[in-house]
Amino acid sequence: MGRGRHRGRSQRKHFKESRENVWKRPRTDPTVDASDNAVAEKPSWEPILTDNPNFEEYYKEQGIVRAEEWDVFMEILRKPLPAAFRVNSNSQFCDDIISILENDFVKSLQAEAIEGGELEAIKPLPWYPKNLAWHSNFSRKQIRKHKTLERFHEFLKLENEVGNITRQEAVSMVPPLFLDVHPDHFVLDMCAAPGSKTFQLLEIIHGASEPGTLPNGMVVANDVDFQRSNLLIHQTKRMCTSNLIVTNHEGQQFPGCRLNKSRASEKGLSEDMPINQLSFDRVLCDVPCSGDGTLRKAPDIWRKWNSGMGNGLHSLQVILAMRGLSLLKVGGKMIYSTCSMNPVEDEAVVAEILRRCGDSVELVDVSDKLPELIRRPGLKTWKVRDKGAWFTSYKDVPQNRRGGVLVSMFPSGKNLKETSETTEENENGGCKETDKFLVDAIPDEPVVEVSDLPLERCMRIIPHDQNTGAFFIAVLRKVSPLPEFQEKPNPRKHSSNKPADSTEKSPAEEAVVTADAEPVESPVEKVIEADADIEKDVSLVEPEKEKNTEGETIKEEKEANSSSHAGDKRKVPMQGKWKGFDPVVFLKDETLIDSIKEFYGIRDESFPLYGHLVTRNTDTSSVKRIYYVSKSVKEVLQLNFAVGQQLKIASVGLKMFERQTAKEGGSKPCSFRISSEGLPVILPYITKQVLYSPMADFKHLLEYKSIKFPDFVNKQLGQKAIDLVLGCCVVILSIGAFGCISGEEPVKVDASTIAISCWRGKNSLGVMVTSADCQELLERLAERTPKTEVGSVNGSNGDSGGPAEAMETA
16 A cells, blocks of 8 residues: 555656646757667757747737736746636536536546646636536646546547537637627627637527527638638537538638629529528627737747737738628627737727727627626727837838838827828817827827727736636627728738629628629639548539529539649539539439438428438439538528529538448338437437337447347347338437337437437347447446436437448348
8 A cells, every 4th residue: 555655646746747847848968878778768858948038028018917917927828728628518418527527527636736736626617607618727738648637638538529528728718608699690700710619609509599499590600721611610510500501711701692683583583582691690700810829828839929920910800800790780799809919919900990880880898797707908008019110109100111010000090190280280279189099299209199999898818817828809799880981901912812893882881892792713722632521521522413403504614624623633523613612402302302201200390301401412313411401501501592602611501311321232211321410400300210228228239339139138129129120220218117119209309318320230230329429428328327227318429430330241
């Protein structure tokens, strides 16, 4: 026992030392004799550089924090960022996960926390509702590397993979909480990748809707980068939602899909379409930024940082925010946020937005919301630095530098020298227009500008206030249509696209960019080899003949595409006018839909399939996956077709059915199985191909993946499995006494229902669930079995396993 305690103390001592070295990298020690192999192989450590004189000078001058707290501010910036994560509020394991955290890991990790000088190992974030967000006093690297945290690390990995938790920086969780999202809202996430905030928005929409129903709202998640869009798709796929569209546009060129009467009549469309333009109740505009608020998790920024990074992004940030406001409905709210501390990217952008929009947009005071979140008010005054020189007013900027230093970067947003000269000519009233912008204006002294806008309503989160990263947030409300802008920013400076000519511009909404125009010549996207996860969502087969939902053949750019890629080994798929994307097509094959309905006993009046199923292929015979879309997503897709497919759609809806080829011979009544992602949504409406299993056989299925009919513990279950039709079926964990096939009555689903997709083969029953899902379900059932002998979860998340793993061979 004594030796064991000594070993434990040694391990914790090593852990404490390694906490201090988490930002260090090995190098060869020149003082070590290389001839001594035992010593030479042991590396010494060199700290990663966490100093940047320009950074310190810049933020001291800006007054981000008071002088007396500067040392504490810098000290915390040099420490690794503690890991944080959020429990999925819509997961049926939500209460179980929180219970494990509170009753297991809070206690079991306490010794490591004390050895590391912390009071608590993990704790819920006090400002996040219902204890759903958690803060760890260990960095992500520490959690990955140390044996003492191995069990915690495995727990986080598994629950993240199946969608029960999302690993996300604490400050990144803040913006969606201030957006006040309702279940019927249309929400746009303009710069969404990697997708943690999008996941959060979907949680809010689904969590606020009635149990067992799909919300009327939806989220459009957009990102300009094709590869980051794929990451976004993979992240949000764990949410199992039919209320999501992922698009791939430049945010400043995001299309409004406005349908005018003449176009509707030309296409024979009804003018009474549910929506005739794409506008949003809520917009999250989390813009690209210099990212110095992430120094603690990305220490390489210390080496790269310079003040020019923020200056160079300022114009793009303004254009993105203005485009977001133009897409926002009157009465709607928009969040402008960055992970930068730089006022040129933060307050200066908000101030320019308010100046351009006048009384049509207001900056909302949310100081009474989330009172336990420590934040600081926005700045009213700041300076601009360019090439080593400081400027407090635009009038002081030399003419040759005004290409890089813009008037909108300053608190007043005006050229005070020109304004002053104009005002002096009309000074008979004794009042100068510039007075309200100046502080202690003395001749030959630099002018210190102070904004007259209520920028104190903005929020800046500072790292040392609550041991986090840094973040900036502003909440804006659109109170009336935007005014006509006199000066239009040039989006081409930040755009690889040439803006198309618009035939129906509204001065109030279209002056910033011309994104509502039809895409005349869409940009050629770089087509990359899709990985396994991506290929599940985006088919890479070029359709032989493309048609839109009205049955009209799409010919635009067909010849150009075939000629420009004639030498390529791999065909480039395309969605309408967008190269590199497959088409989104409503499934209209009644024979196929009827076969699915009949096989699973789905009653269309309770769960309509017609008009809600889409594919990524126009040839029904080669359709591999069928996606289900909610009513709101359906309406947006109909509008998109009506306006000429302006949306470049990377992913849409929820994968509900997937074509399955069995190794058993013979034909099947239905070639499509229910996907694991779609099962929780469709389960209440299935009346056929359903089995109820007692705990013992349910666990055996999860553990062994396949069971021969004679080997079931409950012989009645084995016989019921034999009676099923060859193909996909659903196995539900029986609550209490063993049940039987449902007798063509809808499955009674509640918060305690566990169900998995399976395959009824010739001689066995095999699961169609990933290994991670099986493991997670087994762990949850093991925790509950001693108490109730039953468990509770509504289906399993994630992709289903392949037929080789799930089905028995002939």
